[in-house]
Amino acid sequence: xxxxxxxxxxxxxxxxxxxxxxxxxxxxxxxxxxxxxxxxxxxxxxxxxxxxxxxxxxxxxxxxxxxxxxxxxxxxxxxxxxxxxxxxxxxxxxxxxxxxxxxxxxxxxxxxxxxxxxxxxxxxx
Amino acid sequence: xxxxxxxxxxxxxxxxxxxxxxxxxxxxxxxxxxxxxxxxxxxxxxxxxxxxxxxxxxxxxxxxxxxxxxxxxxxxxxxxxxxxxxxxxxxxxxxxxxxxxxxxxxxxxxxxxxxxxxxxxxxxxxxxxxxxxxxxxxxxxxxxxxxxxxxxxxxxxxxxxxxxxxxxxxxxxxxxxxxxxxxxxxxxxxxxxxxxxxxxxxxxxxxxxxxxxxxxxxxxxxxxxxxxxxxxxxxxxxxxxxxxxxxxxxxxxxxxxxxxxxxxxxxxxxxxx
Numbered sequence: 001x002x003x004x005x006x007x008x009x010x011x012x013x014x015x016x017x018x019x020x021x022x023x024x025x026x027x028x029x030x031x032x033x034x035x036x037x038x039x040x041x042x043x044x045x046x047x048x049x050x051x052x053x054x055x056x057x058x059x060x061x062x063x064x065x066x067x068x069x070x071x072x073x074x075x076x077x078x079x080x081x082x083x084x085x086x087x088x089x090x091x092x093x094x095x096x097x098x099x100x101x102x103x104x105x106x107x108x109x110x111x112x113x114x115x116x117x118x119x120x121x122x123x124x125x
Numbered sequence: 126x127x128x129x130x131x132x133x134x135x136x137x138x139x140x141x142x143x144x145x146x147x148x149x150x151x152x153x154x155x156x157x158x159x160x161x162x163x164x165x166x167x168x169x170x171x172x173x174x175x176x177x178x179x180x181x182x183x184x185x186x187x188x189x190x191x192x193x194x195x196x197x198x199x200x201x202x203x204x205x206x207x208x209x210x211x212x213x214x215x216x217x218x219x220x221x222x223x224x225x226x227x228x229x230x231x232x233x234x235x236x237x238x239x240x241x242x243x244x245x246x247x248x249x250x251x252x253x254x255x256x257x258x259x260x261x262x263x264x265x266x267x268x269x270x271x272x273x274x275x276x277x278x279x280x281x282x283x284x285x286x287x288x289x290x291x292x293x294x295x296x297x298x299x300x301x302x303x304x305x306x307x308x309x310x311x312x313x314x315x316x317x318x319x320x321x322x323x324x325x326x327x328x329x330x331x332x333x334x335x336x337x338x339x340x341x342x343x344x345x346x347x348x349x350x351x352x353x354x355x356x357x358x359x360x361x362x363x364x365x366x367x368x369x370x371x372x373x374x375x376x377x378x379x380x381x382x383x384x385x386x387x388x389x390x391x392x393x394x395x396x397x398x
Binding site: 034035037038041042044045046048049052053055056060061063101102103104106107110114117118121122124 | 301302303304308312315316318319320322323326327330331332349352353356357359360365368372383387388390391394
């Protein structure tokens with residue numbers, strides 16, 4: 001779908017950008033299946049959580065450094081696993097993952113998560 | 126028989142023969158051949174101790190004769206022994222004796238022989254030792270001599286390795302401190318706040334999970350939850366081997382439950398399509 005054309009040439013670049021973002025957001029809300037939104041919510045949760053942990057490490061202390069590493073690595077790892085799950089279950093990517101069913105993708109996600117969590121708890125000390 | 130007896134007799138007389146020292150004499154001269162001191166040596170009484178400068182030369186001459194015949198003999202072994210009574214160090218210097226029994230020994234302090242023991246302020250006792258297969262051995266205490274103190278020995282390259290090393294003292298960095306409880310609490314709340322966001326977003330998206338409690342799904346969900354519980358338990362208490370054992374035990378039913386659950390899900394998906 002095409003973005004709306006700017007009504008006049010004099011409109012500033014910032015308003016154009018915000019209009020583009022608004023369109024993008026609207027199309028995301030309209031066109032994305034709920035299941036993917038569900039995964040996206042989880043992804044944003046992971047990003048927020050990782051960013052806050054990183055902020056704590058930078059601003060306050062990295063003192064139990066292994067704990068920071070474990071927490072931050074779990075965020076990064078879980079993000080990677082979830083993003084790959086999202087890519088594989090996205091109906092639009094069906095042509096790319098012909099032989100990978102959503103169930104198989106979820107099984108991979110579950111196994112990968114368990115292994116990741118094992119390492120994370122191992123690191124947590 | 127008589128011949129053999131006479132040989133034995135001869136051997137006995139020879140064995141009984143002893144050596145004597147004739148006209149022992151020493152001379153001390155400087156490097157430019159000026160004589161500083163010269164004297165004959167008495168075998169019964171030691172002379173005043175001799176003193177040798179750093180470049181002086183000591184000359185010692187004597188003749189060794191057979192006591193009985195008075196002829197000069199060449200003993201099989203002739204040694205001068207330099208002995209430091211205080212340190213117990215000694216040096217043995219062989220002396221060349223002519224077949225006529227005459228001997229001349231020179232000690233040039235500009236080029237001292239290696240056999241001289243390390244010298245200090247103490248005098249060295251010099252004695253002459255004679256050894257022979259056919260004569261009785263003899264030892265004469267000749268004189269005491271002051272030699273210039275030897276240089277301190279050169280330091281061995283590995284010398285430094287043979288000392289007690291200074292005690293290793295460990296310095297530890299100060300123990301790291303946890304931030305104040307207030308800041309900890311604030312950040313704990315901040316790090317937990319994404320859960321609110323997550324639950325809010327999920328509520329807004331409103332995904333229905335109609336099959337969550339279906340009998341083919343629940344075992345898989347429970348077993349996955351069991352894995353997470355096991356890992357938390359690992360954090361709290363368990364050892365690695367136990368976790369691997371329990372995890373391995375848990376993996377088998379999880380595998381079957383997962384296969385069943387996902388197969389059922391696939392059927393639903395296909396049926397819905």
